Amino acid sequence: MGEDYRTEEDSLGEMQVPADAYWGAQTQRAVENFPISGTGFGRRFVRALGVVKKAAAQANRDLGLVDDDTAEAIVAAADEVIAGEHDDQFPVDVFQTGSGTSSNMNANEVIANRAAEIAGAEIGDRVVHPNDHVNYGQSSNDVIPTAMHVAALEAVEKDLVPALETLHVELEAKEAAFDGVVKTGRTHLQDATPVRLGQEFGGYRTQIAKGIERVEAVQSNLRELALGGTAVGTGLNTHPEFPELVAEYVSDETNTTFREADNHFEAQAAHDAMAEAHGALRTVAGSMNKIANDLRLLASGPRNGLGEIEQPENQPGSSIMPGKINPVVAESVNQVHKQVVGNDAAVSAGAARGEIDLNLYKPVVAHNFLQSAELLSNAAETFGERFVAKLEANEEYCETRVEQSMALATALNPAIGYDKASKVAKQALAEDKSVREVAVAEGYLTEAEADEVLDPEAMTHRVILGDED
Secondary structure (H helix, E strand, C coil): CCCCEEEEEECCEEEEEECCCCCCHHHHHHHHHCCCCCCECCHHHHHHHHHHHHHHHHHHHHCCCCCHHHHHHHHHHHHHHHCCCCHHHCCCECCCCCCCHHHHHHHHHHHHHHHHHHCCCCCCCCCCCHHHHHCCCCCHHHHHHHHHHHHHHHHHHHHHHHHHHHHHHHHHHHHHHCCCCEEEEEECCEEEEEEEHHHHHHHHHHHHHHHHHHHHHCHHHHCEECCCCCCCCCCCCCCCCHHHHHHHHHHHHHCCCCEECCCHHHHHHCCHHHHHHHHHHHHHHHHHHHHHHHHHHHCCCCCCCCCCEECCCCCECCCCCCCCECCHHHHHHHHHHHHHHHHHHHHHHHHCCEECCEECCHHHHHHHHHHHHHHHHHHHHHHHHHCHHHCEECHHHHHHHHHCCHHHHHHHHHHHCHHHHHHHHHHHHHHCCCHHHHHHHCCCCCHHHHHHHCCCCHHHCCCCCCCCC
């Protein structure tokens, strides 16, 4: 095929591989077999493969199973994969063999060929062998679930949690800034008793705080590593000390804690930990969706909506209506939620389809989990910094509207009873008057009593207004 290609060989025969590619015959077969989506694994998963292969080489070196020079060349090549220097060398589609064997061999071949270069040999010389050295004591069936957990935990711990903390900080700041703004509460999208805008933001802040707690609570099972189970969980062809040693090296490389799986059969045949953790991601997405949608409603207008807060002018909102500004960042968050819900269906379905000794939906589970984590991380940070942080309260408008709310009649219940309070509310609505005006005019309250009982700010506290005790 010319100088642009070289010949590589596997157990099925020869393959023509691009001359400048570090991958080999098995990866090339996968590229040709799976022209499905054009989407390969992203940075987090490729990094995790590098972490796993580096740790395995270090463990095998320590155990005397791979010679020092070969192990050090593998470690050096794996370090480059970890650093992202060879992301373009991982072309295999995520929709591939269900065990992820193609991606495991992709990593083995890239690291072996780069390690050969580091050792002074040529690509394809196999002085560092993809199976005999890079994959020593391993199987795709334990490598891929190990990489899944490493990638998932790092995505959650190092990307998602910090992003949620950024959003939490911005919501907390608005909770304090808006605490003195009294507005009309709303239930069923109808007027309800007064609430402080800061109280509503306190609810949003708490949703994110609890979301962080939920995400952190599901990390424990992701810390279990399947490596050491090899083909079916028995550990055939693996040194007894290998799994624990690998977990220590993975922990050192990632600066977080991993451990050997409690049960290797469970770790390879089921992906319940991924499904559990993604459930927490789905819940966080739902929280963010609720907050984003509420803020869209509160900022609706500017003349004919609720208009209680002013949204930032992030970009022109319409190609035909001049001056229109839309809540584009909030809408982005809404769409991320829908994608994460879809991903959750894929993760849950894939995790549930383990068959006897192996789950064969590993790539789709990993891909959808990592996409959700990335989307939520980016959305949370952007939402906090480019939308929430720039919100302003329309304080005077909120005060004017709350004084006209029919829901103020609720505070009349302890003073004049539910039936009379209902009459006041209906009359106020029919005559386009305030509850206060009708209550005083009909003789239910004096002006002084109305000042006390119908104080909107006082209604935002847990008290019985007008109770002299």
